[in-house]
Amino acid sequence: MNKSAPVASARPWVAETEPPFLRIQKVSKRFGDFTAVDDVSLDIYRGELFCLLGGSGCGKSTLLRMLAGFETPSEGRIEIDGQDMAGIPPYERPTNMMFQSYALFPHMTVERNIAYGLLREGVKRDEAMSRVTDILKLVQMTQFARRKPHQLSGGQRQRVALARALVKRPKVLLLDEPLGALDKKLREETQFELLKIQETLGITFIVVTHDQEEAMTLSTRIGVMDAGQIVQVGEPDEIYEHPSSRFVADFVGSVNLFEGRISVDEKDRLEIDSAEMGGTIHVGHSTSCTVDQKVWYALRPEKVRLDRDEPVDEANRTQGMVEEVLYLGGQSIYKIKLNSGKTVRATKPNLVRHEDDVISWDEPVWISWGDTAGVVLTR
């Protein structure tokens, strides 16, 4: 472990100031006819908290299991800190894993669960116990040291599992849906603790999750996976604001997609003819596309403005009918049916406690957005 390594502030993936710590090169994994992981290449840097995000069956867990050594890649090469992992069994790898089910040994106390890895490594009992004490303090579980896993709550088990995986100070910590079994409130609290612990120890974390919010809050970078492939790698805001495909745009957050064709393609300006939108979409930047190419315009619900009167100052505007209003407390989600038949989602923060003249069901409204609000997607 390298404590002096700069962690949160540096972005080595941008400047390439240091070599990647973990390299996944053209890795595939096939089970019979089924390709679980398909030609994935990925560089992860020291001290990163990298999230593999994707739906169930997208291959993210298989990729993680290959890093841990539970599965052997059908093709490709995995390198950790310059060392090729081919043929190295799990018990000799510099990785530790926190399992989705936690996989705590039911017949051992919390203490012995955590000491297990140290004792197998040949650490002396006294030293092992003092390291266990330290790590228990870090995860705030000191008073539960002598309990058995079945005497703990879900959140407490999660802490023990984390402590057990951390105590050996692995080069890479692999976390499989680390917060999946916790309820929403506890999950949010634990997220921040996980971040704090990661920053304290400076260990490289690789987290597998299907929860995009979790990925957003936790990670330095996110790798979005679909059908065994990495479809986009980027920092959370990059993934959210500049999705590379309809899949990513739709998977991360919610999005309105307008299908259309490029009608004008100039240096700083694009126009898209979209029947779904019911007119022309003006875009204030250019992309690598040609005139008459089929594209999709992705627009996040919070970028959509709602008005009763026509907003003349916005670049894009169209009319529709409020079909549904979902009140969520902090904000409301509006579903607006356009004349084209397309339904658009728009969110509006509830800034005032009692708004008398609020836009409501079955009201005709104008929706509008600026020319930098959305993204043009070609796939």
Added chain:
Amino acid sequence: MAALIERVAPLRWTAALLQRLGLHGRGLVVAVPVLWLLVFFLVPFLVVAKISLSEAMIARPPYAPLFEWDGWRLNVVMNLENFRYLWTDRLYINAYFFSIQVAFISATVALLIGYPMAYFIARSPEPRRTFLLMMVILPFWTSFLLRVYAWQGFLRSNGVINNTLISLGIIDTPIQMLQTNFAVYLGIVYTYLPFMILPLFANLVKLEESLLEASADLGGRPMATFFYVTLPLSLPGIVGGFMLVFIPAIGEFVIPELLGGPDTLMIGRVLWNEFFSNRDWPVASAVAIAMLVAVVVPIMILRSFQARLTEEK
């Protein structure tokens, strides 16, 4: 069901009667096995216990009555001589210890053979697992007696094994295998192996793969994983399988009778001889009661151990 009972008059009356006796629903379900055990276990046991306290005599039945009503007085003649006799004649004590020794060694050998088999079956992928389990249960489809007879055919001096070894030139004269203690051990291990494998399998199949992976991930080599994770977690299965082999093996009669030699004196055989050769029912009953007591103690110890293990889970 309830509607049916309401409609049919005799059922309704029976239900009403049972209800008046305080039996309904769950009570009835429990009552059936309780009644069964009462009639077919407790009553015979009391009969045997009674005989064990009587005096042997040449009559029919061949023992003196325990209670005598001589018109206006009830005479109870309790004869503890039979139990004292068990202590004085070394035959019985030796037979007890030998039985326990045979049962213990057989159960241990069955465990050593059965554990890897159960582990392998439990770790097999689905279609193969069912097939292998079938193979374990398959011997039960033929009579136990026939299978022990078949072993006679294998172990005899001119049996399959000796003939094969001689024809291969490995030995010149047949090895004496039948009528030895070895044959008894072999027969017991062979017969009771499924009773070892099944509880072990039931336990090992529940063992979560992720626990083994966690152990490997934390640096546990396969041997360490086995001794620190798999073995302790399968202790309830080990104890269960051990009991299922050990207990019936103590009282085993057929296998030592058919495969053992004249000096293989297990308690089941002694019991049989007392009943049917010596016709000394009281001593035979005393042997039976003493055996029960001798077996109940280790069972209780194992059971409390098993209960503690399950509780911890």
